[in-house]
Amino acid sequence: xxxxxADLQDTRLVALDWGTSSLRAxxxxxxxxxLELRHRPWGIMHLPPAPAGADASPGAAFExxxxxxxxxxxxxxxxxxxxxxxxxxxxxxxxxxRYLHAPTSLDAxxxxxxxxxxxxxxxxxxxxxxxxxxxxxxxxxxxxxxxxGVMALRxxxxxxxxxxxxxGSHSKWVVARSGGIEGFHTxxxxxxxxxxxxxxxxxxxxAPAGAQDGAAPNDAAFVRGLRVAGxxxxxxxxxxxxxxxxxxxxxxVLPASAQADYLSGLLIGHEVAAxxxxxxxxxxxxxxxxxxxxxxxxCRRYALALRLQGFAEPAIAAQATPTGLxxxxxAAGLPAGGAPQPSSAESLAA
Amino acid sequence: xxxxxADLQDTRLVALDWGTSSLRAxxxxxxxxxLELRHRPWGIMHLPPAPAGADASPGAAFExxxxxxxxxxxxxxxxxxxxxxxxxxxxxxxxxxRYLHAPTSLDAxxxxxxxxxxxxxxxxxxxxxxxxxxxxxxxxxxxxxxxxGVMALRxxxxxxxxxxxxxGSHSKWVVARSGGIEGFHTxxxxxxxxxxxxxxxxxxxxAPAGAQDGAAPNDAAFVRGLRVAGxxxxxxxxxxxxxxxxxxxxxxVLPASAQADYLSGLLIGHEVAAxxxxxxxxxxxxxxxxxxxxxxxxCRRYALALRLQGFAEPAIAAQATPTGLxxxxxAAGLPAGGAPQPSSAESLAA
Numbered sequence: 001x002x003x004x005x006a007d008l009q010d011t012r013l014v015a016l017d018w019g020t021s022s023l024r025a026x027x028x029x030x031x032x033x034x035l036e037l038r039h040r041p042w043g044i045m046h047l048p049p050a051p052a053g054a055d056a057s058p059g060a061a062f063e064x065x066x067x068x069x070x071x072x073x074x075x076x077x078x079x080x081x082x083x084x085x086x087x088x089x090x091x092x093x094x095x096x097x098r099y100l101h102a103p104t105s106l107d108a109x110x111x112x113x114x115x116x117x118x119x120x121x122x123x124x125x126x127x128x129x130x131x132x133x134x135x136x137x138x139x140x141x142x143x144x145x146x147x148x149g150v151m152a153l154r155x156x157x158x159x160x161x162x163x164x165x166x167x168g169s170h171s172k173w174v175v176a177r178s179g180g181i182e183g184f185h186t187x188x189x190x191x192x193x194x195x196x197x198x199x200x201x202x203x204x205x206x207a208p209a210g211a212q213d214g215a216a217p218n219d220a221a222f223v224r225g226l227r228v229a230g231x232x233x234x235x236x237x238x239x240x241x242x243x244x245x246x247x248x249x250x251x252x253v254l255p256a257s258a259q260a261d262y263l264s265g266l267l268i269g270h271e272v273a274a275x276x277x278x279x280x281x282x283x284x285x286x287x288x289x290x291x292x293x294x295x296x297x298x299c300r301r302y303a304l305a306l307r308l309q310g311f312a313e314p315a316i317a318a319q320a321t322p323t324g325l326x327x328x329x330x331a332a333g334l335p336a337g338g339a340p341q342p343s344s345a346e347s348l349a350a
Numbered sequence: 351x352x353x354x355x356a357d358l359q360d361t362r363l364v365a366l367d368w369g370t371s372s373l374r375a376x377x378x379x380x381x382x383x384x385l386e387l388r389h390r391p392w393g394i395m396h397l398p399p400a401p402a403g404a405d406a407s408p409g410a411a412f413e414x415x416x417x418x419x420x421x422x423x424x425x426x427x428x429x430x431x432x433x434x435x436x437x438x439x440x441x442x443x444x445x446x447x448r449y450l451h452a453p454t455s456l457d458a459x460x461x462x463x464x465x466x467x468x469x470x471x472x473x474x475x476x477x478x479x480x481x482x483x484x485x486x487x488x489x490x491x492x493x494x495x496x497x498x499g500v501m502a503l504r505x506x507x508x509x510x511x512x513x514x515x516x517x518g519s520h521s522k523w524v525v526a527r528s529g530g531i532e533g534f535h536t537x538x539x540x541x542x543x544x545x546x547x548x549x550x551x552x553x554x555x556x557a558p559a560g561a562q563d564g565a566a567p568n569d570a571a572f573v574r575g576l577r578v579a580g581x582x583x584x585x586x587x588x589x590x591x592x593x594x595x596x597x598x599x600x601x602x603v604l605p606a607s608a609q610a611d612y613l614s615g616l617l618i619g620h621e622v623a624a625x626x627x628x629x630x631x632x633x634x635x636x637x638x639x640x641x642x643x644x645x646x647x648x649c650r651r652y653a654l655a656l657r658l659q660g661f662a663e664p665a666i667a668a669q670a671t672p673t674g675l676x677x678x679x680x681a682a683g684l685p686a687g688g689a690p691q692p693s694s695a696e697s698l699a700a
Contacts, residue, residue, distance in 0.1 A: 136583055136590070137597040170593065187589040188550065195545040200538065233486055237624035238588045239537040239617065240486070243520065247487035267589065274587035 008076040010035060012335040015325035016066075016124075018088035019142060020045050024321070025070045028335075032326030040069045044093050062094040063118065074121060081334040083325050085127040086142035089114060094124065099131035099139065105180040106148055110331035127328055130181065138186050143172045148327050149320030150293050151176055163279060163290040165306075165314070167268075167298050169194075173275055185278070187271040193264055196242060202263060205249045207256035221258035222301060225265020226308050230273045238270050264301070272305040281310040293317040358426040360385060362685040365675035366416075366474075368438035369492060370395050374671070375420045378685075382676030390419045394443050412444040413468065424471060431684040433675050435477040436492035439464060444474065449481035449489065455530040456498055460681035477678055480531065488536050493522045498677050499670030500643050501526055513629055513640040515656075515664070517618075517648050519544075523625055535628070537621040543614060552592060552613060555599045557606035571608035572651060575615020576658050580623045588620050614651070622655040631660040643667040 010029045017024040021043035027036040042048060042065035050056040050064070066082075067074075074080060089097030097114035112128040129141035147164050154160070161182070164174040169190035175182040197203040208215075228234075228241055245263045248254035254262055290306055292299040292314045299316045306314050329335050360379045367374040371393035377386040392398060392415035400406040400414070416432075417424075424430060439447030447464035462478040479491035497514050504510070509528055516522040519540035525532040547553040558565075578584075578591055595613045598604035604612055640656055642649040642664045649666045656664050679685050 131601070133601070136578065136586070136594040137601050137603075138593070139597055139600060185586065185590055186593045187587075188552075188593050189589050191550050192546070192589060192592075195549040196542070199545040199549045200541050202538075228486065235624060235627040236486070236535065237537075237620055237627075239539050239542060239621050240535055240624060242542075243488070243536045243538050244486040247489055250489060251481070251483070251487050253487075270587055271589050274585060274590060277585040277587075 007035060008073065011073060011077060011080055012337060013326065013329050014070055014073055014080050014082045015322050015329070016082065016084035016088070017086055017142065017145075017321045017325070018084045018093075019043055019086040023065060023069055025073075026322040026325070027070070027073055028322060028326055030337075032323055032330075034322050036073075037322075038069055040065065042069065044087050044090070059094065062088070066124075077336070078121065080336060081122055081329065082124045083113070083127065083329045083332075083334055084124055085145040085321065085325060085328075089126040089129060089141055093126075095126060097126040097128050097141075099129045102130045102132040102138075102184065103180060103182045104130060104144075106327060106331050107179075109144060109148070110328050113328075113332055125329075125332070125334065127325070130184070132183055138184055140172055140184060140186070142321070143174070143184075144181060145324035145328060146293060146321050147174045147176050147181060147324070149322070149324030150291055150317045151178065152323050152327050153317060153320060154291075163275075164317075165275075165290060165292045165294075165302060167292065167294045167302050171271060173279075175279070185275070187274070189267050189271045193267050196263065196267075197260060202242060202245045202259070205246060205256055206259040206263075208260075217297060217301070218258045218261040219301075219304070221254065221261040222265035222268075223304060223308075224254075225262045225267075226269035226272075226305050227265075229266050229269025230309060234273065238266070241266050241270075265305075268301060268305050269308075272302070272309050272311075276309040276311070281312070290314040291317050293320050357385060358423065361423060361427060361430055362687060363676065363679050364420060364423055364430050364432045365672050365679070366432065366434035366438070367436055367492065367495075367671045367675070368434045368443075369393055369436045373415060373419055375423075376672040376675070377420070377423055378672060378676055380687075382673055382680075384672050386423075387672075388419055390415065392419065394437050394440070409444065412438070416474075427686070428471065430686060431472055431679065432474045433463070433477065433679045433682075433684055434474055435495040435671065435675060435678075439476040439479060439491055443476075445476060447476040447478050447491075449479045452480045452482040452488075452534065453530060453532045454480060454494075456677060456681050457529075459494060459498070460678050463678075463682055475679075475682070475684065477675070480534070482533055488534055490522055490534065490536070492671070493524070493534075494531060495674035495678060496643060496670050497524045497526050497531060497674070499672070499674030500641055500667045501528065502673050502677050503667060503670060504641075513625075514667075515625075515640060515642045515644075515652060517642065517644045517652050521621060523629075525629070535625070537624070539617050539621045543617050546592060546613065546617075547610060552595045552609070555596060555606055556609045556613075558610075567647060567651070568608045568611040569651075569654070571604065571611040572615040572618075573654060573658075574604075575612045575617075576619035576622075576655050577615075579616050579619025580659060584623065588616070591616050591620075615655075618651060618655050619658075622652070622659050622661075626659040626661070631662070640664040641667050643670050 011027050013028040015026040015028050023040045023042040025038045029035045047061035048064045088094050095116045100112050113125040116124040127145050130144045132138040143166050161177045166172040171187040171189050174184040245259050289312045303314050361377050363378040365376040365378050373390045373392045375388045379385045397411040398414045438444050445466045450462050463475040466474040480494045482488040493516050511527045514524040521537040521539050524534040595609050639662045653664050
């Protein structure tokens with residue numbers, strides 16, 4: 001999908017999914033159609049180093065990452081608008097973007113963009129994060145955009161509400177209604193798995209196999225873990241259950257190659273069991289059909305967990321971030337050819 | 351307590367608490383009285399290196415650790431019996447000692463010792479580990495001895511049963527009755543805490559303060575964590591709760607110096623909440639008074655957690671391993687001056 005000169009004329013928006021470990025740049029055309037995608041390792045914690053004598057400031061490093069990724073797009077049309085979401089708006093990012101409080105709407109997100117001036121170019125706009133206050137506050141940066149994309153991709157006849165799951169390092173489960181986000185939960189499932197596997201005794205007896213290593217996933221071991229998390233020994237809780245990864249190995253029940261998938265089943269099982277407690281399947285609070293958006297094999301495994309907990313078969317949504325960025329850009333009047341619409345006074349002052 | 355020649359004559363048993371990271375050698379006199387204690391870093395994973403030209407086998411390394419720690423005791427009386435418990439009996443130890451199945455008794459443990467012959471010296475006897483079979487098997491090595499010591503140290507009028515807690519990296523909770531162990535649970539609380547703190551995003555915002563660093567413990571933050579684990583948001587579960595360590599920091603509620611104690615409260619709170627589910631306080635299955643044995647400040651914190659979950663005020667037991675080793679040695683007829691009693695044929699053959 002490398003753009004020709006003619007094709008570059010069709011660009012309406014440069015949309016950036018800019019996280020901790022990587023940067024995805026989408027060249028979007030009319031209607032948010034993805035004309036080109038580029039993937040670079042320039043996450044906010046891994047920016048390109050400054051050449052000798054160059055400006056070594058953080059801002060310059062972000063600009064270098066941007067130019068390396070899509071400098072040719074910006075040169076071809078210097079008036080192209082830019083919109084980014086994700087950790088680029090965190091305190092460690094290019095500019096700290098505000099948090100909006102949940103519940104919130106597409107329009108509120110579009111009105112709350114933070115504007116970063118760039119030398120000799122269009123400003124970069126950054127989508128706000130979401131903060132859900134309370135005794136156990138919750139935050140997200142980037143997932144709000146993904147959820148708006150998931151909703152926009154639903155068939156017209158599906159008016160929600162939805163329970164949108166974004167599995168990963170920090171899984172998010174978002175209750176969403178047409179055009180808005182009601183509330184959300186965070187589960188540190190993926191990061192806890194990596195810490196347990198890499199830095200506790202549980203990892204020492206694991207063979208490098210299973211879904212986490214790109215090998216064929218061992219669904220039997222995974223489902224065994226799911227059943228423990230939601231079964232008759234559920235009362236013992238996670239801190240006790242995980243020890244069985246080791247003892248089932250010691251007693252010859254679980255071979256080394258199955259232990260990672262079993263542990264993954266325990267953790268995902270605990271996450272989805274908690275979800276079922278706070279959003280009981282079939283209740284008025286829980287929509288009939290959960291939606292999943294993420295890496296395909298991970299979504300497949302979460303679907304197994306959801307089914308075991310009594311949820312309806314989840315729909316698996318495509319990578320939704322560029323769609324979400326387009327939705328927000330359009331609501332903000334950003335896309336080239338659209339009617340520009342200023343952001344709020346506060347964001348212009350940022 | 352360095353032994354004089356006269357004092358060395360009073361020795362009845364060399365009792366070894368030999369774990370993964372350290373070796374404690376007790377010189378025990380009549381009635382199991384501790385005449386001398388030596389603490390060395392020679393855990394089974396950190397044995398003294400072989401001098402140039404010396405025997406580099408694992409067995410020789412264990413013997414060197416033993417000689418470095420208490421060679422003078424053994425030289426003063428070559429007939430002294432030796433009894434060890436802990437990971438020295440694991441597959442990575444001096445010799446793999448069998449697992450007995452729980453429930454078990456003091457006598458069964460004493461009959462099940464594994465005997466390791468030593469060149470020119472008395473054999474080393476190793477206490478069996480315990481294995482509790484089931485869908486979620488449990489194992490222990492060393493804690494069985496500690497629990498027997500805790501029971502022996504109870505006042506004569508207290509006939510149990512007891513719920514004995516041994517908090518630590520892998521916390522054990524043991525249901526014990528006079529002279530026997532009925533069953534037990536393992537919670538990986540301490541090791542999970544270390545992995546979360548050292549290897550997830552939660553540790554990045556923590557200041558090195560709190561009980562885990564030898565600073566004054568922040569009990570308010572700790573109790574806040576306990577209350578979340580057992581409170582109205584308990585349904586969200588551990589994988590969700592732990593994320594609040596970060597978000598309460600982001601929102602200015604929890605200073606960096608309080609976050610480690612808060613996370614500790616969440617984890618210990620989840621452990622003790624699970625304990626209360628499987629051994630409801632005040633029920634027939636749960637004894638009136640739990641017992642705690644371990645590091646004093648950790649026991650103090652577990653006592654806070656137990657109280658919040660409705661358990662009776664726990665008694666805190668002294669370091670009980672040498673007492674437990676004495677009990678087992680006496681039941682096996684090991685102590686010098688006692689009537690020797692052969693171990694089972696199987697253990698003599700080992």
